[in-house]
Amino acid sequence: MTSFTTPIPLQPEPDWPAVAAIPIVDDEQPLHPLSLSRVLRVYPAYFRMGVRHALPECYSRMAVFERLLQVARSLPHGVHLVVLDAWRPFAVQQYLYDSLYDAIREYYPKLDERQLEHLTRQFVSPPSSSRNTPSPHLTGGAVDVTLCDEDGRWLDMGTAFDEASPLSATAHFEQLADYRERDLQVRDNRRTLYNAMAAQGFSNLSSEWWHYDYGDQLWAWHTGASAALYGPVQLQTLDTVWRKQLEQQLAAEQH
Template structure:
């Protein structure tokens, strides 16, 4: 892997084609990332006080293993930061509605179709549909950044979730005569992109921080016939107890 390979100019997803891809669910469980020492887990929405946000980041088990691969390929002194992964539906709804409202105020002449196009560049419409779920509701989408070994954020050119043209992964590759800071930003994005790409992730071109594995967006970017992750859910204590009791009943241990 060459960490300094230029980020290509990838096309914006054809969202209708993305949603049309079938999902062959592989039933990998969600796994919490917080205990892993190789990763820095910083659940951004929880820390920002977003309603219904949770204090942990969960991903599918295969995504977890691939993130560990990424940590091994990063240059010495650079750490991978996970900002968000699986989301509750309420968080997805809040993010979509909040950005929609902000864009409507900023673009008062935009119609519904234009607002939807602008909004989904940064937030997918909330959906738990078995055939077209929001990527972050599958456990396959992750939002990531980089920091140094002392926890200082690397300069990525914009903040996380900044709804700006500068957030496009390829943006700083287009500058013909970049200054020193722009070169540093470009190279930081290259480090992240190339490590994540080498581990099998795809990138959403409008967001330098957003990567996918296993969901429909990943399948579309990779030219695959199907996704392997549909909507998922963190198991509640109530559902765990019910599953345990059901197993005991089937085994004849509960009368």
């Protein structure tokens, strides 16, 4: 049985060159719509915010979907898992990165390009659809999640989703010298989410309490896996389905 009170361990910032060097052996699982489940609460945050090209559905690889179901079923009575984002179109990744980069540059005009990129990357990965170094959310292995109560009220996680703040670090509320009542509640809510996700094999990005990975290069780096399971993936269109079917039919006829 999962312990939801275990303290969240301090995790180092990812070694991004090492992450990028991890090979990918894609098992070609398709993307699966998460809102088909009655167990998960799905709230596509970027679509609701009006972000251009954001989708009104959240998709993940099938193994990620199955693990999210187990997380949701393991939570304490009355607590529900909410999926805010999962697979992203490239255009959304580009928009998020550029928007945060520009905002940081505006408020910290003395930072050089390397410093700006470092700060931005703590919250948004550089957009990449490369077969060898894809952005985590372009693989269908990364998910952004939070918790709500039985009636749909957000549990207090200390910051808003996507808040670019030191307070967003997953273990931030483990480090306080003095705790107010609210601090303790936030700490416990984050522990519940972290321990439930970790128990199902997800890794966490230490700068974001909401971001978890399974199967992508970031997950492989955190867990010591020899290879990532997921590279970049696209939603299937009718055109690609037809072409794949025709290729398979042609191959069968030739044999």
